[in-house]
Amino acid sequence: MPLTLPCGAVLENRLAKGAMTEGLADVNDNATGRHETLYGRWSDGGAGMLLTGNVMVDRRYLERPGNVVIDANGGHDSLRRWAAAGTRAGNHLWMQISHPGRQCTRMSSSHPVSPSSEKLEGMMGLMAPPRALEVWEIEDVIRRFAHVARTAKETGFTGVQIHSAHGYLASQFLSPRANRRTDEWGGSLRNRARFVLEVYKAVREAVGSDFPVAAKLNSADFQKGGFSKEESVQVARWLAELGLDLIEISGGTYEQLASFGDKGDALEKKAESTRRREAYFLEYARDMRAAIDGMPLMITGGFRTPDLMREVVDSGEVDVIGIARPFCVETDLAKGILGGSSEVLPTPEKSLRLGPGLLGRASSVRTIRTLNGQAEVAWFYRQIIELSEGREPVLSLGAWSAMVGHFAREAGIVRRRRFKAQKPLALASGTESQG
Numbered sequence: 001m002p003l004t005l006p007c008g009a010v011l012e013n014r015l016a017k018g019a020m021t022e023g024l025a026d027v028n029d030n031a032t033g034r035h036e037t038l039y040g041r042w043s044d045g046g047a048g049m050l051l052t053g054n055v056m057v058d059r060r061y062l063e064r065p066g067n068v069v070i071d072a073n074g075g076h077d078s079l080r081r082w083a084a085a086g087t088r089a090g091n092h093l094w095m096q097i098s099h100p101g102r103q104c105t106r107m108s109s110s111h112p113v114s115p116s117s118e119k120l121e122g123m124m125g126l127m128a129p130p131r132a133l134e135v136w137e138i139e140d141v142i143r144r145f146a147h148v149a150r151t152a153k154e155t156g157f158t159g160v161q162i163h164s165a166h167g168y169l170a171s172q173f174l175s176p177r178a179n180r181r182t183d184e185w186g187g188s189l190r191n192r193a194r195f196v197l198e199v200y201k202a203v204r205e206a207v208g209s210d211f212p213v214a215a216k217l218n219s220a221d222f223q224k225g226g227f228s229k230e231e232s233v234q235v236a237r238w239l240a241e242l243g244l245d246l247i248e249i250s251g252g253t254y255e256q257l258a259s260f261g262d263k264g265d266a267l268e269k270k271a272e273s274t275r276r277r278e279a280y281f282l283e284y285a286r287d288m289r290a291a292i293d294g295m296p297l298m299i300t301g302g303f304r305t306p307d308l309m310r311e312v313v314d315s316g317e318v319d320v321i322g323i324a325r326p327f328c329v330e331t332d333l334a335k336g337i338l339g340g341s342s343e344v345l346p347t348p349e350k351s352l353r354l355g356p357g358l359l360g361r362a363s364s365v366r367t368i369r370t371l372n373g374q375a376e377v378a379w380f381y382r383q384i385i386e387l388s389e390g391r392e393p394v395l396s397l398g399a400w401s402a403m404v405g406h407f408a409r410e411a412g413i414v415r416r417r418r419f420k421a422q423k424p425l426a427l428a429s430g431t432e433s434q435g
């Protein structure tokens with residue numbers, strides 16, 4: 001069943017591949033042939049829309065070594081080839097635009113920035129403490145989002161998504177835990193939401209009224225004192241009023257991996273039906289739907305049974321189903337769902353644990369959770385690499401090998417990368433910068 005977005009663009013079906021960071025950029029942070037192979041396979045797989053992984057607005061601050069960066073330094077030919085491959089079956093391909101803020105590994109930057117200097121808890125020191133952004137820097141980041149959106153449109157991507165979930169910079173602005181500013185960018189919800197609203201306005205101006213602009217937003221951070229469900233509904237309402245084409249709901253941050261279903265102790269302890277246990281954020285759909293008045297709603301996280309997907313789309317509860325991890329194992333799963341031949345999607349994540357014995361008795365629950373989260377995500381990273389090199393996924397890969405291999409590979413990328421952290425950089429918008 002097709003979906004017409006407010007801007008007039010049409011998604012041919014209601015299945016979308018959720019964003020998954022690829023880590024496949026070359027030494028100059030440009031897209032490569034591996035992006036083409038990967039997205040060509042996913043395009044052939046039948047989803048109406050594919051989201052790219054985080055594409056970064058500033059090479060000084062990466063979410064991960066191997067991120068694609070778009071600034072003044074070119075790389076447009078490789079973007080064009082990536083977009084052509086990723087849309088070859090006639091589907092949409094939207095670029096997810098992002099700035100990590102304080103969720104920036106030390107490997108990429110030892111001087112990250114954030115709305116305030118609140119440091120990330122846990123994560124075993126993998127991220128350095130941030131410094132607070134100056135106001136002129138906030139304005140610069142907003143211009144960078146617009147520049148990346150314009151470039152995405154010019155190079156053949158068919159939409160963009162502003163990443164304002166999962167604890168990255170826009171989500172840090174929204175969170176009262178991370179944003180302790182006392183100027184117009186912090187404090188009240190309106191002030192904390194100013195960043196994402198201004199980014200949306202700048203992006204819309206850059207791409208025009210007939211190009212899809214979406215946002216990924218947390219339903220909540222699932223942390224005490226964090227961005228709440230009521231606040232999330234209000235921010236979605238403001239974005240809908242401004243003309244956003246689609247809101248994707250997810251949840252959590254690096255501190256609390258709700259996006260993978262781990263809502264920890266912050267989750268209201270109530271009996272959940274099986275369907276709501278499967279799809280982590282479905283319980284928020286109804287309130288969201290009531291608030292956003294016609295703006296399409298996408299929910300991502302945990303969907304594994306086509307019956308449930310059909311049920312929530314047919315009932316009008318959700319417009320688009322986002323699926324991420326299963327696409328690393330079965331690139332053409334959307335065809336199976338749409339054709340009725342698939343009964344349940346693969347769930348390799350269920351058996352990916354490092355094992356308490358190997359982690360040692362001294363490890364705290366938080367450390368174990370962090371390490372397990374890292375191992376799980378590393379397992380999927382590896383499958384993405386396999387797919388991007390034209391091979392099949394390595395299902396026999398263990399959690400420890402995935403994690404160790406991942407860190408070794410990332411260290412290699414950092415060594416080879418041309419841009420060395422903290423070097424001054426000319427800005428896309430032509431404004432001044434400092435290292």
Ligand SMILES: Cc1cc2nc3c(=O)[nH]c(=O)nc-3n(C[C@H](O)[C@H](O)[C@H](O)COP(=O)(O)O)c2cc1C
Pocket residue numbers: 018019020021022052053054096163165166216250259260300301302303322323324325326377380381
């Ligand atoms: C390997 C991997 C990379 C991811 N990278 C991103 C990303 O770049 N941007 C994003 O918004 N979410 C990212 N996610 C989260 C997914 O988009 C999605 O929200 C999450 O995996 C839950 O959906 P699922 O249960 O269908 O996998 C990533 C997830 C995985 C497993």
